[in-house]
Amino acid sequence: MGEYIHVFCLPLAYIWARITLIVIALTELRALPPSASQTVDWTRFIPHI
Known part of the structure; x- marks a missing residue:
């Protein structure tokens, strides 16, 4: 009987x-600061040879 609980409860x-993490991620996208959409000048951070 105990193994049936694992078979049904663990997948649920x-x-x-997974659904909770997706919902949290999507709701946090609504509260991004304006600096999140700024373009990064990668040539200042990555050295070129």
Whole structure:
């Protein structure tokens, strides 16, 4: 009987966790600061040979 709980509860917990993480990520995109859309000048940070 105990193994049936794992067979049904663990996949449901995994699916719930994945959906929760996706929802959190998408809702956090609404609160980005204006500096998040600025273009980075990578030539200042990556040295060229």
